[in-house]
Amino acid sequence: MFGMSMDIGIDLGTANVLIYVKNKGIVLREPSVVAVDKDTNQVLAIGEEARRMIGRTPGNIVAIRPLKEGVIADYDITESMLRHFIEKVVGHSFVFRPRIMICIPSGCTMVEQRAVQEAAEQAGARHTQLIEEPLAAALGAGLDIVEPCGSMVVDIGGGTTDIAVISLGGIVTSASLRIAGDKFDADIIAYVKREFNMMIGERTAEDIKMNIGAAFAEARKEEMDIRGRDMLTGLPKNLTITTAQAAEAMNQSVTRIVEQVKKVLEETPPELSADIMDRGIILTGGGAMLYGLDELIRRETEIPTALADDPLSCVALGCGKALDTFAKFDGKATNLKMRH
Incomplete structure (x- = not known):
């Protein structure tokens, strides 16, 4: 098995779930879709298999996306989906229950955070820690987020866009939009x-x-x-x-995202703005792959803007990197804890 304990990082996205296992990298990437029989409420398929059913199912079978705009819309189904994916990765032997780091959008309320944590624990986690998506995205994009220097990340996923300026391992200014x-x-x-x-x-x-x-x-x-x-x-x-x-x-949605990026820049302390002028803006997430979006943000802000190397995996990779910090601070409050 995997020694005594297994650490996994989960990017629980509106469109896809990615799972990162320590020392192995990303081992699972599946759509966040569950096919359910409406008559019996039975789960018929999860992930890729369920996605293929979208729009092509008989009346009694519905393909449900249990996360809407980055938050849990259907608790029980999210839990079954998480359990299915975790078992797929860990195997059925729950002798070693994994420690899990899960990403959440930066605009999540305490109630929404608790729902994610409980779903993970019900699905078999021994211990769950949450990390805000822009922090994970920045880590995954290879930015050094602990130095006293400003970095800006725009993470555009399926359900939410998280924009954040990060320095010293924390989020200085941020905005979360339910447009992605x-x-x-x-x-x-x-x-x-x-x-x-x-x-x-x-x-x-x-x-x-x-x-x-x-x-x-x-x-x-x-x-x-x-x-x-x-x-x-x-x-x-x-x-x-x-x-x-x-x-x-x-056009309207893209404009809203660009305006929000400018707004976050306006709220950023001048020293950090200077850093961002030097280091540029990094785009992560599947939505950021929209053709020409980097160019548009560059034109509108006059700041160099680039798409991260593997935009779809940044958040999951960042969750994985955060696990190492999490091992060091196990149980103690860390910088990655939610600040509200």
Whole structure:
């Protein structure tokens, strides 16, 4: 087995769950989706298997995403999902219950934090510690967050965008927005419905976002054929959509994120602002991969902005790095504890 104890870090995201095991790296990456039979309330599939069922299930089977906008929307299902993933990683032998570090969005209330902690403990954790997402993202992106020098991270996940200026291992100024990757998808669905009287599903919207989407219209020139349902005739129909249209669809949400980044910069103490001018802004999270977003933030703030090396894994990697700090301070209050 894994010696006496196993330490794992969990990025419990709205869109995906990633699990990091000490000395092994990221061992699990699955969508945060659970398929449930409505009639019996029985869980039928979890993760990738359940994601494939989205939008394609018979009436009694629903694919549920138990986390909405970074917080637990369905407690029991979140717990079953966590248990399933933890067992997948640790095996069924709960002789060694793992110590777990879990990431939460920086805007989480105490009640929401407690829900995450309880779900993890119910799912088999021996001890749970929470770390705020921007701290984990910064650690995972390779920033040295303990020095007295300002770093700025913009972590755009599925459900939330966390923006934070970090110095001396703590968050100096931050903002949390419930606008991120999922909102971009919803914007595209609404736009296609409004402009073309056509219904498309979540998966199609996500394909548009990833393949031809952009943070601003001039970022690239692509087009894509999509199919959906004509709302007037009820029949399937094809349509070509362009980058400019996708960018227009997401414009409001993207603008909100950029404005929030500027606002956090305005609230930052001048010494740290100077550091950020030198070191730049780091973008992490799947939503940050929207084409041209780094360029747009760079234009709007006049600060160098770069996408982290592996934006999807930063938070999970950071959770893993935080486990080492956690081993040193086991049980004692650490800098990574929640400050509220």
